[in-house]
Amino acid sequence: MIILGFESSCDETGVAAVCTERGLLAHALHSQVAMHQEYGGVVPELASRDHIRRALPLTREVLDKAGLSLGDVDAVAYTAGPGLAGALLVGASVAQSLAWALEVPAVPVHHLEGHLLSPLLADPVPEFPFVALLVSGGHTQLMRVDGVGSYELLGETLDDAAGEAFDKTAKLLGLGYPGGPALSRLAQQGDASQYQLPRPMLRSQDLDFSFSGLKTAVLTKVRAQKTPLSDQQMADLAAATEEAIVDVLAGKALKAMKQTGLRRLVVAGGVGANRLLRERLVGTMEKRGGKVFFPPLELCTDNGAMIAHAAALRIKAGLERLEPTNHAFTVRPRWPLEDVCAKVGQA
Ligand code: ATP
Ligand code: MG
Ligand code: FE
Numbered sequence: 087m088i089i090l091g092f093e094s095s096c097d098e099t100g101v102a103a104v105c106t107e108r109g110l111l112a113h114a115l116h117s118q119v120a121m122h123q124e125y126g127g128v129v130p131e132l133a134s135r136d137h138i139r140r141a142l143p144l145t146r147e148v149l150d151k152a153g154l155s156l157g158d159v160d161a162v163a164y165t166a167g168p169g170l171a172g173a174l175l176v177g178a179s180v181a182q183s184l185a186w187a188l189e190v191p192a193v194p195v196h197h198l199e200g201h202l203l204s205p206l207l208a209d210p211v212p213e214f215p216f217v218a219l220l221v222s223g224g225h226t227q228l229m230r231v232d233g234v235g236s237y238e239l240l241g242e243t244l245d246d247a248a249g250e251a252f253d254k255t256a257k258l259l260g261l262g263y264p265g266g267p268a269l270s271r272l273a274q275q276g277d278a279s280q281y282q283l284p285r286p287m288l289r290s291q292d293l294d295f296s297f298s299g300l301k302t303a304v305l306t307k308v309r310a311q312k313t314p315l316s317d318q319q320m321a322d323l324a325a326a327t328e329e330a331i332v333d334v335l336a337g338k339a340l341k342a343m344k345q346t347g348l349r350r351l352v353v354a355g356g357v358g359a360n361r362l363l364r365e366r367l368v369g370t371m372e373k374r375g376g377k378v379f380f381p382p383l384e385l386c387t388d389n390g391a392m393i394a395h396a397a398a399l400r401i402k403a404g405l406e407r408l409e410p411t412n413h414a415f416t417v418r419p420r421w422p423l424e425d426v427c428a429k430v431g432q433a
Contacts, residue, residue, distance in 0.1 A: 087160040087401065090148070090184070091394025092141065094177030095169025095197045096223070097121075097128045099140040100390030103152045103159075106398045110207055112151035113391040114144045115384075119264065126263050134172035141180045148390075159188055161408065163397030166194030167418030168224075174417035185411045192411040193397040196426045198225060200392035202237065204381035205352040207395055212350050212379040219339045221363075222355030223249035223264065226335075228293045228342045231352070234403040235428035240342050241293025248331055248357045251297035255304050255327045259320055269324045270360055276318075276325030281307055283330040288337045293345070295338060300330060328362055336366045340374070349376040359386040403428075 088111070093100035102113035118136050122128045149155060164181035167174055178194070185192035202218055217240070218229040226243040246254065249266055256265020261272065283303050286296040304327055308315065315323065339351055351371060357363060358380055371378040385391055400406050405428055 087398075088154065088158050089161045089163050089193070089394045089397050089401070090145070090159045090181075091195070091390045091397060092162070092164040092177040092181045093197075093200070093388055093390045093393045094137040094141070094173050095165045095167070096173060096388060097133050098388040099137050099144055100388060100393070101141070101144040101148045102390035102394040103148050103154060104391065104394035104398045106402055110391050110395065111154070112148045113389060114147040114151070115389055116140045116144060123263055126257065128170070130170045130172055133170060134176055137173055137176035141176065144390075156184075156188060159184075159190060161185070161191045161193055161397065161401070162188070163193040163195050163394050165197045165200065165393050166416075167197065167421035169197055169419060171417060171419045174419065178415055178417050182411055182413070182415050186413060189410060191406075191408040192415070193401070193406055193408075194415070195393045195396050195400075196421060196423060197393075198423050199237075199426055200396045201354040202229065202231065203234065203396045203399055204354050204385050204392040205379045206399070207385055207391060208379060208382050210379075212352050212377075215348055216350035216352045216379075217339065217342045217346055217348050218352045218354060219335065219342075220355050221248045221335060221353065221357035223247060223253070225355065226295050226297070228338060230346055230348070233428075234399045235405045235426065237423055237427055239423070240345070241295070241338065243295040243297060245296050245298035246301070248295070248297060248335060249355070251300050251331055252327075252357065254301045255324075258301060258304060258308065259315075259324060266357065267359070270328055270362070272321050273325040273328040273362070276321030276323070278322070278325040278329040280319070280322035281326035283307075283326050285330055285333050285337070288334050293338055293342050295334060297331070297334075300327065328360070332360070332363045332366050335363060336370055339367065340370055343374070343376060351376060351378045353378065353380050354386070356387040359383055
């Protein structure tokens with residue numbers, strides 16, 4: 087079965103073709119980062135309009151790359167939430183219209199389920215059950231995953247997400263938006279020991295996080311200096327920030343492994359592309375006889391492949407009804423992940 091998938095929840099337009107038997111066939115992506123950069127963040131209306139421009143050219147590109155024609159498509163999946171309402175509506179409208187024209191089912195997908203299952207696109211594929219550390223621009227969660235559609239929240243951030251902590255600190259240091267990757271690059275030239283930053287909630291008994299205090303701590307360090315930061319000091323502060331975030335994420339992930347007794351850890355979401363986090367988790371897990379899995383680097387941030395793939399896994403697990411679309415659809419800008427769990431979804 088061939089599934090065409092659309093992602094448009096924020097500032098990336100992603101399209102992909104996945105086969106339920108053969109896996110990912112092709113994917114194409116357009117990032118709007120350059121367009122939003124001058125505003126220092128995502129402008130929702132501009133995002134929606136750009137998704138409209140990109141959706142069909144990307145679809146043609148994917149079909150070409152995969153050697154498919156529209157007639158080969160058996161279902162059309164799309165991100166139905168959570169995300170920006172206007173942006174979601176573009177992907178949903180395109181997908182629903184295509185499904186209607188092709189007389190195939192349309193499959194709404196939860197964006198976080200897409201991220202969560204994206205490590206299953208890598209080789210080797212992690213087996214269930216596993217602990218998932220979901221670290222994206224808007225979410226920081228630890229989850230126990232027993233199978234497709236079986237997710238239990240173990241802990242989450244009480245304020246900023248890890249990605250936000252990277253982005254906000256990067257902005258403060260004048261590194262643009264989204265600054266996570268830039269901050270991480272700069273950190274490579276820095277010495278983290280030059281600045282002492284807090285590790286919020288690292289020692290708390292639960293599996294929750296808090297990152298909002300970190301940017302304030304960085305701001306305090308910047309303000310405490312009489313002179314503007316030198317290039318080296320900027321790099322040192324970037325390194326100290328990255329170190330603090332990674333310490334907390336790795337510490338809590340390890341705590342989750344101990345609490346659940348599971349040996350497999352899966353990392354998903356944009357911050358999963360972070361080099362230091364990857365190194366730290368690989369090292370920690372090796373020492374404890376566990377194993378850590380990541381999505382392919384290019385599939386850490388938003389993309390269509392994870393959406394088509396999540397739909398494929400849900401279809402294979404028998405969690406989707408696959409009826410022809412009836413033209414009525416909606417998007418869910420706010421949508422708890424529990425709603426797509428097998429128990430709840432089938433009740
Ligand atoms: P959500 O999925 O929660 O709605 P999102 O889709 O915006 O949020 P992603 O696309 O998964 O999030 O990830 C984007 C985030 O990942 C940004 O905050 C970005 O700064 C961060 N990020 C990407 N690469 C790196 C990196 N190498 N180091 C640190 N952070 C990174
Ligand atoms: Mg993005
Ligand atoms: Fe995302």
